[in-house]
Structure formats: structure tokens, C-alpha cells
Amino acid sequence: MIAHTVFFYIFSLIAIVSAVMVTVSKNTVHSVFFLILDFISISCLFIMIGAEFLGMIMLIVYVGAVAVLFLFVVMMLNVAEQKGQWFSSRWDGGTHIPVGLLVSLIIFFELIIVIGGWKYKPDLLNSLSINISTEVTNTRSIGNVLYTDYIFLFQISGMILLVAMIGAIVLTYRERAGVKKQSYVKQISRERDEGVDLVEAERNKGVKIDA
Amino acid sequence: MDSYFSILLTEVYKILFLLVPVLVSVAMIVWLDRRVWAFVQKRRGPNVVGPFGLLQSLADALKYIFKEIIIPASSNKLVFVLAPVVTMTLALISWAVIPFGEDFVLADINVGILYLFAVSSLGVYGIIMGGWASNSKYPFLGAIRSAAQMVSYEVSIGVIIINVLLCVGSLNLSDIVLAQQNLWFIIPLFPMFVIFFISALAETNRPPFDLPEAEAELVAGYQTEYSGMMYAMFWLGEYANILLMCAMGSVLFLGGWLSPIDIFPFNVIPGPFWLIFKILFLFILFALVKATVPRYRYDQLMKLGWKIFLPFSLFYVVLTSSFLLYFDLLPGK
Structure with missing residues (x-):
């Protein structure tokens, strides 16, 4: 049990420190790297409490896909160095502090509600409608509730994500003129008659081909 | 406290017993790669250092160490140094779960x-970090290309894995082998x-998908600014990843450590050899x-990944699951 505790504190320390570093570090690319470190240590914590499926999904989805996109955007926008303009990166020189404060207050109250639930209802986990058995692997038990009791919520969240994706594509898509596109079907189905032309070339005059 | 120490010692011993052969075989596999490549092109390939040139990779490694x-x-110095370390570490830690035989696996x-x-999807970070930290055009372009490529092909690998899992009913690699x-x-x-x-x-940036290091366009891609041992670490990590993908393919589709037919001359050969x-x-x-x-x-490349492989493997998921459902073969009920 000692080793378990030691590892728990190591991972939580890394998680907290890197979470702070995400907001504090001046180089935005470093921020994203710290965010990745944070995700990794949190998935380690998930694995330590026995939720290995959640931990791995956290790694695959957040670190393997979402953070890569973050990194892409941050690198492409070339906002790597923002010297001396903390909290004032808005285009009109204003600050983000009020909005940031509001969001963090909301998150803070949400946390209070969740933790309060644990504090005033000690057997919260037992009183839930799902009975958690230790014999089944957690992958199987998540599947058992996700695809039976919560199937509609699951499908609806999938739909919302799909709509969001389509929305993003519609917003950013623009038709570009003069782009040459390759069509395999067209290339393969080309016949000799279309490709080859026999031309009578007149002497000293030649033929014009790009008509 | 004493028991912790002994557990630690046995684990370290097991890890060394796994990693040293992996590293040696990575060196050998580089030689094999060059030899096969040479034979196809009617050349001799590396054949001077040691018997059949077997020690060529060791000689190369020695050269890299002294460069x-x-x-x-x-x-960006810290990230620049970390990038090959990340690549190498990620390539090696994934070997922990590969089963070499029944109950012959480091972490089951x-x-x-x-x-x-998850680990193979983290592999992209070594490349992005290396490309970005070099602060130079070619490495950066190579890293961007590589990241886009790896993320796209991971999606289709994920869907392919779902196909296998539907037939197995478990995420455990030993179960996957035993189901075959x-x-x-x-x-x-x-x-x-x-x-797959x-x-x-594409996932390991091998030809014909080696665009991240297309030498005619991008010098050497994300590795351009690296030299000496750091370059060698990228290179070792890359080959360890290739071996890992081969191991994954054998576990998922070729029955891992199982012998092809369960009759006399074949089933006396121990499982690890079959996997190898x-x-x-x-x-x-x-x-x-x-x-x-x-x-x-x-x-x-992008068209192949997103417009052909992804829809086709999704279609195959539907096909597999309907087949299993119709013939009542679904595992784990």
C-alpha cells in the first residue's frame, strides 16, 4: 500500500504542477506540452484507481488526438512567444480577466457541489442505481451500462458531435477556383481514342495542340 | 520493505530480459532491412563487417556514439533533447504487453x-517535438506532415482493431491470441x-508513405537538425516501432505464439519462436x-486514409458484427 500512496502523490503532484504550468508558461507550445503531461498523469491516476479503460481512452482521445490538434493550431498560428502581454492578448488591448474569473468561479462552484455530494451522502456510490461489481472488468461494465441504460444519451452525444463537426466544416469550407483535382475513375476509364490524336502536320507550320 | 526491494529487483530483471533482446533485434532488423532491400535490387548490401555483415548495425551505432x-x-534546447528520448521510450514501453507465450508476458x-x-498514438509527439524544437523550416514541415499522416492512419487502425475485438470479446492480448x-x-x-x-x-513512416522524410523535398524531415546519438535514437525508435507493428499484426491476425497447425513437428517448437x-x-x-x-x-496518401480505408473498415465492422450476430457467434455472453 505504501508504494501505491507514493505513486499517487507523485502523479498528483505532476498533474497539479503541470496544470499550473499550462497557464503560467509564456510559450504557448510549452503550455500545450504541459497540458499533455497533465493528461498523461491524470490517466495514470485513473489506472491507479482501477479504471484502466478510462485511463487508456483518456490517453487515446485527449493525448493522441485532441492535444495533437491543439499543438497543430498553436504551432501554425505562430503565437509561440508572447512576451509581457499576459491576460491582454485581445485585439483591442482589453483583458480576458473578467471572463476568465467568471468561468473559473462557475467551475469552482460545480466542484463544490460535487464534493459536497460526497461529503453529505457518504454512501453515494452505493446508492446509485448501477451496481458496481468487482468481478467484471471495468471495460465490460462500462459497456453494459453505456449501451443499455444510457444508449439514447450516448447516441445523442454522438449526434451533437457530428453536427458540430459538420458545422465546423461548413464554416471553414470555401470553394477555391483553379485547383486541379485528380479523378481515378476518369484516369482509368480513358480510352485510346480520347488520348491519342492523329494529326496531319503541315510542313514548316506545325500544329496547335492546346486548343 | 525487503519484499518491495525483491519485487523491484525481479521486475527490473524481467524488463532487462525483455528490452535487451528487443534492442539487439532492432539492430539486427536494420541489417536485415538493408540486406533484403539490396537483394531485391541485385546489390550485395552490407556484407563486410562480421559474418554476412551481421555486425554492420553495431559498427554504425559505435560511429554514432562517437559523433x-x-x-x-x-x-528550443530542452524540447530538442527530449524529442528523441520520447520517441525511444515510447517505442520500448509498448513491448511490455506483447505476449510471447501463454503466461510469458511482462504485463498481462x-x-x-x-x-x-494509446502508446502508438503518443508516438507522434516525438516527431512533432523534434520538428518544432529544431526551429527550422524542413523539420517543421516534416513534423506537420508526419503528424497529419499518423493521426489519419491511426483512425483506420483503431477501426480494424474493433473488428478483431468483435471476434474476441476481450481487450487482453493473450485472450486475443487464444481466441485464434x-x-x-x-x-x-x-x-x-x-x-492493417x-x-x-503509414503509421511507421515507411515507404511508400515516408513523406515526412522525403529527402528530395524535405532533406530528412524532422531529423534534419539531429546528429550523433540523438539521430541514432530516432532511428532506433523508428525501427522498434516497425517491429512493434509487426508484432501487433502477428498477435491480431496471425495467431501470436500459436503454431500454424497443432501436429507433431510444429507444436514442439516453443511459442516465442513462432511469434518471432x-x-x-x-x-x-x-x-x-x-x-x-x-x-x-x-x-x-490522405485520400487513401480517409476516403478509402476508413469507410471500408467501418463497413467491415458492420459486416463482421452482423455476421457474428446472425450466426450467434458473439463471444462473451
Whole structure:
């Protein structure tokens, strides 16, 4: 049990420190790297409490896909160095502090509600409608509730994500003129008659081909 | 406290027992790659250092160790140094879950295949970090290309894994192998095996998908600014990843440590040897592809990943699951 505790504190320390570093570090690319470190240590914590499926999904989805996109955007926008303009990166020189404060207050109250639930209802986990058995692997038990009791919520969240994706594509898509596109079907189905032309070339005059 | 120490010692011993052979075989596999490549092209390949040139990779490694490590002045030094370390570490830690035989695996975890998938999806960071930290155009372009390529092909590998999991009913790699005792998954899922093989080529930046290091366009891609041992670490990590993809292919489709037929001369050969044979077989396929196929264009690569492989493997998921449901073969009920 000692080793378990030691590892728990190591991972939580890394998680907290890197979470702070995400907001504090001046180089935005470093921020994203710290965010990745944070995700990794949190998935380690998930694995330590026995939720290995959640931990791995956290790694695959957040670190393997979402953070890569973050990194892409941050690198492409070339906002790597923002010297001396903390909290004032808005285009009109204003600050983000009020909005940031509001969001963090909301998150803070949400946390209070969740933790309060644990504090005033000690057997919260037992009183839930799902009975958690230790014999089944957690992958199987998540599947058992996700695809039976919560199937509609699951499908609806999938739909919302799909709509969001389509929305993003519609917003950013623009038709570009003069782009040459390759069509395999067209290339393969080309016949000799279309490709080859026999031309009578007149002497000293030649033929014009790009008509 | 004493028991902790002994546990630690046995674990370290096991890890060394796994990693040293992996590293040695990575060196050998580089030699094999070059030899196969040479034979296809009617050359001799490395044949001077040691018998058949077997020690060529060791000689190369020695050369890399004694070369100077140059860190560009304008690079982001910490990230620059970390990038090859990340690549190498990620390539090695995934070997922990590969089962070499029944009960012959370092960490027999419940979500083995997810672990493999997660670690291979982290592999992109070594490349992005290296490309960005070099603070130079070619490495950056190479890193961006590589990241886009790896993220796209991971999606289709994920869907292919779902196909296998539908037939197994477990995420444990040993269970996946044991489920193939009667029939290797390559037979019912042959199209998925082909797509897995091609996606593995793209995932490990092997030709014909080696666009991140297309030397005619990008010098050496994300490795351009690296030298000495740091370059060698990228290179070792890359080959360890290729071996890992071969191991994953053998576990998922070729029955892992199982012998092809369960009769006398075959089933006396111990399981690990079968796994090694299968890995080598897949690797020689990798090498033959490298020797014969020209490089893809970037838009063709993206088109292949997103518009052909992804829809087809999704369709195959539907096909597999309906087949299993209709014939009542679904596992784990």
C-alpha cells in the first residue's frame, strides 16, 4: 500500500504542477506540452484507481488526438512567444480577466457541489442505481451500462458531435477556383481514342495542340 | 520493505530480459532491412563487417556514439533533447504487453490492445517535438506532415482493431491470441489484415508513405537538425516501432505464439519462436514493400486514409458484427 500512496502523490503532484504550468508558461507550445503531461498523469491516476479503460481512452482521445490538434493550431498560428502581454492578448488591448474569473468561479462552484455530494451522502456510490461489481472488468461494465441504460444519451452525444463537426466544416469550407483535382475513375476509364490524336502536320507550320 | 526491494529487483530483471533482446533485434532488423532491400535490387548490401555483415548495425551505432551532438543555437534546447528520448521510450514501453507465450508476458493487463494503441498514438509527439524544437523550416514541415499522416492512419487502425475485438470479446492480448486457436483471424478478416498492413506502413513512416522524410523535398524531415546519438535514437525508435507493428499484426491476425497447425513437428517448437517467425515474416514483407514501391503523393496518401480505408473498415465492422450476430457467434455472453 505504501508504494501505491507514493505513486499517487507523485502523479498528483505532476498533474497539479503541470496544470499550473499550462497557464503560467509564456510559450504557448510549452503550455500545450504541459497540458499533455497533465493528461498523461491524470490517466495514470485513473489506472491507479482501477479504471484502466478510462485511463487508456483518456490517453487515446485527449493525448493522441485532441492535444495533437491543439499543438497543430498553436504551432501554425505562430503565437509561440508572447512576451509581457499576459491576460491582454485581445485585439483591442482589453483583458480576458473578467471572463476568465467568471468561468473559473462557475467551475469552482460545480466542484463544490460535487464534493459536497460526497461529503453529505457518504454512501453515494452505493446508492446509485448501477451496481458496481468487482468481478467484471471495468471495460465490460462500462459497456453494459453505456449501451443499455444510457444508449439514447450516448447516441445523442454522438449526434451533437457530428453536427458540430459538420458545422465546423461548413464554416471553414470555401470553394477555391483553379485547383486541379485528380479523378481515378476518369484516369482509368480513358480510352485510346480520347488520348491519342492523329494529326496531319503541315510542313514548316506545325500544329496547335492546346486548343 | 525487503519484499518491495525483491519485487523491484525481479521486475527490473524481467524488463532487462525483455528490452535487451528487443534492442539487439532492432539492430539486427536494420541489417536485415538493408540486406533484403539490396537483394531485391541485385546489390550485395552490407556484407563486410562480421559474418554476412551481421555486425554492420553495431559498427554504425559505435560511429554514432562517437559523433558530436550538435544542438542548433536557435533551437528550443530542452524540447530538442527530449524529442528523441520520447520517441525511444515510447517505442520500448509498448513491448511490455506483447505476449510471447501463454503466461510469458511482462504485463498481462486487461486493456492490452488499448495500451498498445494509446502508446502508438503518443508516438507522434516525438516527431512533432523534434520538428518544432529544431526551429527550422524542413523539420517543421516534416513534423506537420508526419503528424497529419499518423493521426489519419491511426483512425483506420483503431477501426480494424474493433473488428478483431468483435471476434474476441476481450481487450487482453493473450485472450486475443487464444481466441485464434481454431482459426487465425487473417482468414475471416483478410481484407482487414491488408488494410492493417498498409496502415502500419503509414503509421511507421515507411515507404511508400515516408513523406515526412522525403529527402528530395524535405532533406530528412524532422531529423534534419539531429546528429550523433540523438539521430541514432530516432532511428532506433523508428525501427522498434516497425517491429512493434509487426508484432501487433502477428498477435491480431496471425495467431501470436500459436503454431500454424497443432501436429507433431510444429507444436514442439516453443511459442516465442513462432511469434518471432511471424514478426520476421511481416518485417520481410515491410522490407519488400520498401524495395519495390514508389512514394505516394501527399494528397493521395490522405485520400487513401480517409476516403478509402476508413469507410471500408467501418463497413467491415458492420459486416463482421452482423455476421457474428446472425450466426450467434458473439463471444462473451
